[in-house]
Amino acid sequence: MSITDETIHGLAARLANKEITSVEATTAFLERIKAVDPKINAYITVADEYALGAAAEADKRIQSGTDVTPLTGVPISVKDIFCTRGVRTTCGSKMLEDFIPPYDSTMITKLKAAGAVILGKNNMDEFAMGSSTENSAYSPTLNPWSTAHVPGGSSGGSAAAVAADECTASIGTDTGGSIRQPASCCGVVGLKPTYGRVSRFGMIAFASSLDQAGPLTKDVEDAAILLNTMAGHDPADSTSIDAPVPDYTAKLKDGVKGLKIGIPKEYFIEGIDPEVDASVKAAIEVLKDAGAEIVDVTLPHTAYAVSVYYLVATAEASSNLARYDGVKYGLRIDPTGNLTDMYCATREAGFGAEVKRRIMLGTYSLSAGYYDAYYKKASQVRTLISNDFDAAFKECDVILTPTAPSPAFKFGEKTADPLSMYLSDIFTISCNLAGIPGISLPCGLSKEGLPIGLQILGRSLDEETVLRAAYTFETATEWHKAKPNL
Numbered sequence: 463m464s465i466t467d468e469t470i471h472g473l474a475a476r477l478a479n480k481e482i483t484s485v486e487a488t489t490a491f492l493e494r495i496k497a498v499d500p501k502i503n504a505y506i507t508v509a510d511e512y513a514l515g516a517a518a519e520a521d522k523r524i525q526s527g528t529d530v531t532p533l534t535g536v537p538i539s540v541k542d543i544f545c546t547r548g549v550r551t552t553c554g555s556k557m558l559e560d561f562i563p564p565y566d567s568t569m570i571t572k573l574k575a576a577g578a579v580i581l582g583k584n585n586m587d588e589f590a591m592g593s594s595t596e597n598s599a600y601s602p603t604l605n606p607w608s609t610a611h612v613p614g615g616s617s618g619g620s621a622a623a624v625a626a627d628e629c630t631a632s633i634g635t636d637t638g639g640s641i642r643q644p645a646s647c648c649g650v651v652g653l654k655p656t657y658g659r660v661s662r663f664g665m666i667a668f669a670s671s672l673d674q675a676g677p678l679t680k681d682v683e684d685a686a687i688l689l690n691t692m693a694g695h696d697p698a699d700s701t702s703i704d705a706p707v708p709d710y711t712a713k714l715k716d717g718v719k720g721l722k723i724g725i726p727k728e729y730f731i732e733g734i735d736p737e738v739d740a741s742v743k744a745a746i747e748v749l750k751d752a753g754a755e756i757v758d759v760t761l762p763h764t765a766y767a768v769s770v771y772y773l774v775a776t777a778e779a780s781s782n783l784a785r786y787d788g789v790k791y792g793l794r795i796d797p798t799g800n801l802t803d804m805y806c807a808t809r810e811a812g813f814g815a816e817v818k819r820r821i822m823l824g825t826y827s828l829s830a831g832y833y834d835a836y837y838k839k840a841s842q843v844r845t846l847i848s849n850d851f852d853a854a855f856k857e858c859d860v861i862l863t864p865t866a867p868s869p870a871f872k873f874g875e876k877t878a879d880p881l882s883m884y885l886s887d888i889f890t891i892s893c894n895l896a897g898i899p900g901i902s903l904p905c906g907l908s909k910e911g912l913p914i915g916l917q918i919l920g921r922s923l924d925e926e927t928v929l930r931a932a933y934t935f936e937t938a939t940e941w942h943k944a945k946p947n948l
């Protein structure tokens with residue numbers, strides 16, 4: 463198997479038995495990026511020297527046998543939303559085109575401490591707002607399976623880079639589906655952990671009560687390995703959970719005998735693509751054959767999830783994005799020397815159309831006279847959605863659904879109608895509103911040759927069971943082995 467085809471655990475084994483060095487592996491990935499990325503645009507910044515320096519350090523660790531972790535010397539990439547000290551961090555926006563952070567996000571600190579090699583920063587929808595990467599200020603990412611189709615979003619660069627073997631794995635973020643939906647579109651594994659499981663410190667904020675970082679990988683074992691490093695309490699993020707971090711690889715192989723898998727009728731609705739429906743129903747049979755018990759559950763407030771999300775997320779975004787005013791960092795356009803003109807000119811030039819739309823929606827729903835009718839009401843319905851999951855998890859251990867209502871859509875198909883774009887998140891959003899963990903993994907290919915994703919949701923802080931169910935499905939099937947023909 464070529465180096466760039468490898469999973470994290472596969473490459474770690476080859477590094478450990480000294481078949482190759484990290485510098486050699488990193489060089490192979492940098493060459494792969496050079497060859498393939500002009501067709502895909504999965505990276506905003508490739509950090510050659512930064513990566514090779516880290517690889518040389520990792521080789522010393524491996525040579526001396528000290529401090530070697532499952533990530534030491536392994537080349538990965540990260541969404542361009544994580545602050546990287548000394549490496550440009552744009553968040554997909556013109557606003558941060560020249561922003562070089564003076565500090566690392568906790569995520570990056572942890573990855574570096576584990577000895578991971580960071581190849582560069584992946585493309586994304588601007589400020590993580592979108593489902594296709596068409597909102598990136600640095601041109602969209604193309605889907606490696608079909609360049610006429612979107613890779614999903616907003617972590618589309620991360621998902622495409624993993625699918626195109628431009629890294630062993632990537633880290634993305636998920637506010638309403640931005641890890642799972644692109645994973646589904648690109649045929650890779652994407653895990654959104656429980657809200658608070660992973661620190662948000664140094665991760666550029668979109669909607670702070672929903673944002674969560676997670677891995678995009680070539681298989682389920684790699685997702686568990688990355689989560690082992692990423693998870694844990696961080697005093698710098700007051701919303702991070704102070705709970706012990708289990709070894710997420712420990713129970714992967716325990717199977718699903720006796721596990722109760724809930725099927726919510728609200729997720730198998732009219733309008734869902736028939737090939738998606740058939741693939742997910744086939745996946746249910748696979749898990750049943752593996753010994754799981756299938757039960758019907760209901761999540762009655764599902765129909766409100768998209769509306770609630772687009773009120774809560776935009777409200778939080780309007781507040782978070784107020785900081786981009788041209789004063790402290792980022793773009794500044796100062797046409798007249800007058801402060802108000804400077805604010806207006808900076809924000810007019812720095813933000814794209816979707817970001818402006820969301821700031822306006824969010825400001826409106828928070829404003830006096832509308833707050834009770836919109837933001838407060840949405841927050842109340844959010845609690846009902848969360849309660850639905852609590853009730854369902856009394857009947858089952860995990861919930862199985864499609865990740866997205868269809869395989870990847872075509873470029874331009876939904877840009878004219880933002881509402882139709884918002885609806886593509888219909889199956890991923892509730893999980894963020896409830897704060898629970900969810901994974902997407904490949905479960906089929908459409909007639910057109912596009913990947914289809916299976917979503918598995920779990921109880922709060924029960925990533926272990928989600929990963930175990932996903933691992934059981936993956937080992938019983940071949941879908942994760944399919945590769946795009948680039």
Ligand code: GLN
Nearest residue numbers: 590591592637638639640
């Ligand atoms: N597609 C959703 C949105 O546009 C989710 C984005 C995300 O999870 N960051 O808001």
